[in-house]
Amino acid sequence: MNCLIRNPDIVWRVEKRREEAIRQAAEAGEDVSDRGTVILMISGMMHQLNLVGGEIWTLCDGSRTAEGLIDALAGEYQVAREELSGDVAAFIDDLLERGWLRHG
């Protein structure tokens, strides 16, 4: 298994109330790609992940491979699997490069 797991040194939190508002905005057709639902605190700096990024982050608990993540997201987002795979792979690569994710 080549499962993905979050760097345990990173402190993070799902902003639940904000996530709910962003979901409602997304359902109403608004562009929510720049609105954060998950905050990460890394070396005194705060970073935010948007709705999809936050979901991927939350799912990276060491029990799923990249394919497993795509399976989990595919049922929720109405996009072609190929497109979803490309977006997820690019996001994961970025986080692996930053050291925020690891292969477990």
Next chain:
Amino acid sequence: MADTITELFSAPLTFNWTLSFACNFSCSHCYSREEVAEELCTADIFRIVDVLAEKQVPFINFGGGEPLIRQDLFAIAAYATSRGLNVSMNSNGWLLDETAARRLKESGFKSVGISIDSAEGALHDDFRNRPGSFPRAVAALDALAAVGLKSTMSAVISRINHRHFRDLLQLAREHGVGTVYLHNFKCSGRGFKNREELDLSPEEWKAFYVEALAVQKETVDLDISFDDPVIASLPGYKENPLVKGSSCGKLSLHLRPDGDITPCGFIPLVVGNILRDDFDTLWYDSPILNKMRNKEATGKCSGCGAFADCLGGCTARSFAVTGDFCEPDPHCWK
């Protein structure tokens, strides 16, 4: 101007937690030395930890009072750590020998801050009203280093040290400290009573920050932190803080020994009690917190170009001196 950042956060990032107002020191600037509050038993403190864990508050920092005076500090920290909280504390160092340092590490503390106000031992001892406190504070830093627990150093900038802060930075380097907090002077408690003697004039504050920010910029082996919103009014200041103005009530809250919540340790206004009240209601709906989060420019802040960045400076200082959150920070030099 309203600062909307609190709409984004479901809870504070940090709770500054005074477990006890009891202290073995009697410092000239202390905000809390003359405060009195009933202390909670360990079981109730664990209940508070449960609330903080449920609300996903990531950081708690024990202050006081001297945290090491409470015998159950280690058990509290261990429990908080087991619930996923990141625990740190500030201490005067008197009780922190290598045995205590090891117990702190084993309890899960991520870092421990030691208060040192002058690199001159006699001056520190005099300020802290406790002969021998300087060598014990320095020994505490060494004890933390010996057990591999991250240390920080805190100094309250006042008339005794504002021209000699570089000596504090050097002291930090010599004792394995990674971060030095140069705290701004607060006019609360004894700090209010002694402010004529200890506080700087606005012009002196400006001169201090201009110099200290230049040192911060050229320093690579130490993190130097100020956390004073009034700095944002300096020309050319480009730091981008998580929130503008005071972070109290936006990113952090303070817990008193009886579970009462105040916006910060320096503002003695109780917004509710963490064991008796619904936390979300307090966090989102407290009139006190919402007034702090939505300050309006008054006095010389009206029309000032810096207000959008500093939001009137330190709310605690304004409140202590004028009784009004929205009055300009008395340290403001503009």
